[in-house]
Amino acid sequence: MTEVDIVALRRGDELAFRTLVAEVHSTLFRLAMIYSPSRAVAEETVQETWIAVLNGLDGFAGRASLRTWICRILVRVAQRRAGQETRDMPFDSSSAHEPGASAVPADAFVSSGPRAGRWVSVPYSWSFVPEDRALSQELVGEVGRAIGALPAQQREVITLRDVEGWSAAEVSELLEISPGNQRVLLHRARSRVRASLDHYLGMPPNPPYVDPIAA
Amino acid sequence: MAGVDEMKCQEFVERTTDHLDGALSARDRERVLHHLDDCFGCEHHLDQVRATVLLAGALGSEPLRVSQEVRLLALHRSWARNVRT
Numbered sequence: 001m002t003e004v005d006i007v008a009l010r011r012g013d014e015l016a017f018r019t020l021v022a023e024v025h026s027t028l029f030r031l032a033m034i035y036s037p038s039r040a041v042a043e044e045t046v047q048e049t050w051i052a053v054l055n056g057l058d059g060f061a062g063r064a065s066l067r068t069w070i071c072r073i074l075v076r077v078a079q080r081r082a083g084q085e086t087r088d089m090p091f092d093s094s095s096a097h098e099p100g101a102s103a104v105p106a107d108a109f110v111s112s113g114p115r116a117g118r119w120v121s122v123p124y125s126w127s128f129v130p131e132d133r134a135l136s137q138e139l140v141g142e143v144g145r146a147i148g149a150l151p152a153q154q155r156e157v158i159t160l161r162d163v164e165g166w167s168a169a170e171v172s173e174l175l176e177i178s179p180g181n182q183r184v185l186l187h188r189a190r191s192r193v194r195a196s197l198d199h200y201l202g203m204p205p206n207p208p209y210v211d212p213i214a215a
Numbered sequence: 216m217a218g219v220d221e222m223k224c225q226e227f228v229e230r231t232t233d234h235l236d237g238a239l240s241a242r243d244r245e246r247v248l249h250h251l252d253d254c255f256g257c258e259h260h261l262d263q264v265r266a267t268v269l270l271a272g273a274l275g276s277e278p279l280r281v282s283q284e285v286r287l288l289a290l291h292r293s294w295a296r297n298v299r300t
Contacts, residue, residue: 012295014288021287026276043283050287054294102229104260109225117223122256126266136273143270162271168236179238187232194267 004066010057021050024067027164028074033148034155035078045081049074068174103191126201139197146196150189157182158189222250227257231264 004023008016028049032042052073060069110118147158156175160166166174172182222230222243227250233239234247251258 010298012291012298014291014295017291018284018288021284022279025279029277043280047283047286047290051290051294054291102225103231104225104228106225109223117225118254119224119256123259123263125259126263136270140270140273143267144274147271158271162268163274165272183232183236183238187229190232190264190267193271194263197267197270198263 006057006060006062006066020066024070027067027071027160027166030159030163031071031074031156032078034152034159035075035082041081042078045074045078048081049077052077064173065170068170071174101188103187104195123198126197139200142197142200143193146193147189149196150192154185154189154192157185158193161186162190220246222246224250224254224257224260227251227254228260231261234261235264235268 004020005013005016009020025046028046029042032045032049033039036042036045049070053070056073060066064072108120110116110120147155147163150158153175157171160171160174161168168179168182172179175182177185227247230239230243230247234244239247251261
């Protein structure tokens, strides 16, 4: 992230503000979408966030990064709009340690005997994906859909890490969870999305739409 | 390094995120690499995880719509006027 000039921002410099907005807009909008019922509400949430950011600039102490601080404001604004008052999002253990939820269902592995723990049938390679551009684009769309279906905390982590490219440390700081917990959420999220893609790739051409992950 | 310490596929699939983040202990990293040497099923699985991450990254940036930017700049201008006075 480019260094935004806080001094210039506080001074009311328009270019500094436009630079900052351009930097964080994608992240803000995507975070807002996690809590908002529509794009229109998400856009309003983002606008309201910027008002709060400008009014709160004097009080920004620089303990967290500017980007983290702005995103925390956004999550508060979004949750308040959605009628959820508490920002203190404790690490949602139900989302991270879903009982019986593993990266790959247990029945994909041999359950007993000398081959216990090994694949029942070996996963196939997706190596054709990068070669087939049309398929790639289709899969990007499918990934977007699968991410949209995730529980909120998993969706937050995978959006920030894999879609928006934040580091593990930044995500942990924003969500106020340990790097380990952040990784558990990311693991759950990636597992669901991978499984969704796997199912999608296994489908015959032009099937009737079937939700691959039962809720 | 065969024997009791050997990682099985069912354990491997739970360690992919730790592995890609470089968060495994030295010992577990050895076990993962040793397992991948022998198991193209898990190599495919790890490639699938990597492909998933790449595809997510390919979603690109959410664009700032002109109408949104116009509103924001108007908002900023009136805020900035108060700052300067």
